[in-house]
Amino acid sequence: MMPSHEPHIVPGTERGIMVVVVGPSGAGKDTLMALAAKHFQGRPDVHFVRRVITRHTHAGGEQHLAVSAQGFASMEQAGNFAVWWEAHGLKYGIPAEVSVSLAQGNLVIANGSRSALHHFKAVFPRLKVINVTATAEVLASRLEARGRETHEDIMARLARGPLTVRGDYDVVDLDNSGSLEEGGSRIIDALNAFLAEIG
Numbered sequence: 001m002m003p004s005h006e007p008h009i010v011p012g013t014e015r016g017i018m019v020v021v022v023g024p025s026g027a028g029k030d031t032l033m034a035l036a037a038k039h040f041q042g043r044p045d046v047h048f049v050r051r052v053i054t055r056h057t058h059a060g061g062e063q064h065l066a067v068s069a070q071g072f073a074s075m076e077q078a079g080n081f082a083v084w085w086e087a088h089g090l091k092y093g094i095p096a097e098v099s100v101s102l103a104q105g106n107l108v109i110a111n112g113s114r115s116a117l118h119h120f121k122a123v124f125p126r127l128k129v130i131n132v133t134a135t136a137e138v139l140a141s142r143l144e145a146r147g148r149e150t151h152e153d154i155m156a157r158l159a160r161g162p163l164t165v166r167g168d169y170d171v172v173d174l175d176n177s178g179s180l181e182e183g184g185s186r187i188i189d190a191l192n193a194f195l196a197e198i199g
Helices: 029-039 069-077 098-103 114-123 136-146 151-159 180-198
Strands: 017-022 046-048 081-087 090-095 107-111 127-133 171-175
Touching (some): 017 098, 017 114, 029 046, 029 107, 069 081, 107 180, 114 127, 127 180, 136 151, 171 180
Parallel strands (some): 017 107, 017 127, 046 107, 127 171
Antiparallel strands (some): 081 090
């Protein structure tokens, strides 16, 4: 969903590139983003977004800003988000301040959702998508290791839909079925290629 407040990005002023990393549960996008953030640490032209989420701070996964549902609604009404969406009973927001970094010609990387890509496209003219995937066997193995779902639930989840990104987007598909080193190298290579486009 889009914020009721108009986005802070003015067409034609966006020199940088917004990169949205998506992928199914078990693909390892959080881990790859953490590896990439460590690799680019100290680079002023590379900015990893800290999302606002209606989830407890210690819930695991990415480092996010945890807010209550009421706090999120107040931020949305105040125009504090460039993009926000709802999934799995939670709300996720991308701070409006990313427009400043993009206007400066930086590479901005955000953890996103395939279901929310049309919202990102409506706001960010220079949008790239990294779709992190893995084989069904690897996804099932990783999800089972978490111990949150039964084997039957996991198989049903994997059967629900394709792992590809549907729609008119500039997508890099990243297979993360192998080692962390391989996956980390692939996402870093992709981000370096986007940096080269900015010049």
